[in-house]
Amino acid sequence: MDALLQIDKLVVRxxxxxxxxxxxxxxxxxELFGLLGPNGAGKxxxxxxxxxxxxxSEGRVLVAGYDVIRDWQTIKPLFGYVPxxxxxxxxxxxxxxxxxxxxxxxxxxxxxxxxxxxxxxxxSAHLPVRAFSLGMRRKxxxxxxxxxxxxxxxxxxxxxxxxxxSCEVVHRILRALVAEGTTVLMTTxxxxxxxxxxxxxxxxxxxxxxALDSPMALRSQHTEHKVDVVLSNGQRLVFPLxxxxxxxxxxxxxxxxxxxxxxxREFDFHETFLKLTGTVFE
Numbered sequence: 388m389d390a391l392l393q394i395d396k397l398v399v400r401x402x403x404x405x406x407x408x409x410x411x412x413x414x415x416x417x418e419l420f421g422l423l424g425p426n427g428a429g430k431x432x433x434x435x436x437x438x439x440x441x442x443x444s445e446g447r448v449l450v451a452g453y454d455v456i457r458d459w460q461t462i463k464p465l466f467g468y469v470p471x472x473x474x475x476x477x478x479x480x481x482x483x484x485x486x487x488x489x490x491x492x493x494x495x496x497x498x499x500x501x502x503x504x505x506x507x508x509x510x511s512a513h514l515p516v517r518a519f520s521l522g523m524r525r526k527x528x529x530x531x532x533x534x535x536x537x538x539x540x541x542x543x544x545x546x547x548x549x550x551x552x553s554c555e556v557v558h559r560i561l562r563a564l565v566a567e568g569t570t571v572l573m574t575t576x577x578x579x580x581x582x583x584x585x586x587x588x589x590x591x592x593x594x595x596x597x598a599l600d601s602p603m604a605l606r607s608q609h610t611e612h613k614v615d616v617v618l619s620n621g622q623r624l625v626f627p628l629x630x631x632x633x634x635x636x637x638x639x640x641x642x643x644x645x646x647x648x649x650x651x652r653e654f655d656f657h658e659t660f661l662k663l664t665g666t667v668f669e
Contacts, residue, residue: 398445467532
């Protein structure tokens with residue numbers, strides 16, 4: 388399928404500092420894509436270009452074939468955006484906040500109730516936002532972003548400050564949107580979240596793309612294929628599973644009843660990030 392979002396050799400500079408360094412990404416329609424990396428990796432700088440806040444220093448961005456600079460007025464109605472910091476009208480209710488944006492996008496007011504229900508804010512719809520909890524405020528941002536049924540949705544740390552149930556609500560909404568053909572790009576520093584809901588993930592470090600694949604493929608590529616074993620005499624051993632002789636020795640120990648504990652190695656994203664970049668994920 389044709390790319391809905393295409394990022395070609397994107398560079399973002401702030402003076403002499405390079406925040407995004409020749410980034411290439413292509414997102415298909417109906418894909419939930421994670422942009423993963425620590426603070427300072429270039430995730431938010433990339434988003435700022437996508438939402439028209441900053442122009443690219445070099446490279447180009449295309450949305451549905453339209454250039455983000457030259458064709459901005461065409462692109463603007465195609466996407467929704469959930470920022471990492473809230474920007475609600477505090478004195479307005481949740482419903483009134485959404486009405487303002489509904490009128491901007493010429494969306495019928497009946498859609499407001501649908502979006503509030505999706506994020507479980509129906510009962511709080513007419514309370515002033517200043518009375519909302521942090522989690523309610525985050526969910527109102529999502530309701531606002533999906534109000535006009537965008538083809539492309541950008542989310543900057545969408546589950547920050549959310550409890551477990553609210554995270555599940557957001558994840559369910561995102562997967563439903565993707566099932567309907569919406570393309571979702573979310574930034575996060577949470578590998579577990581990426582593994583749970585994303586189709587693909589790009590890992591950034593210091594503005595550079597260092598890995599791009601499905602979460603399952605990254606797990607398969609970078610999980611240590613070893614087994615930690617404790618014997619009945621208290622001895623601790625490690626058996627590499629990719630070596631036939633080691634597998635045979637482990638099998639013999641198990642058959643003889645000499646193993647009291649056996650545990651496979653789990654995927655450790657922080658170790659993987661250190662291996663790929665030489666730096667610690669913070």
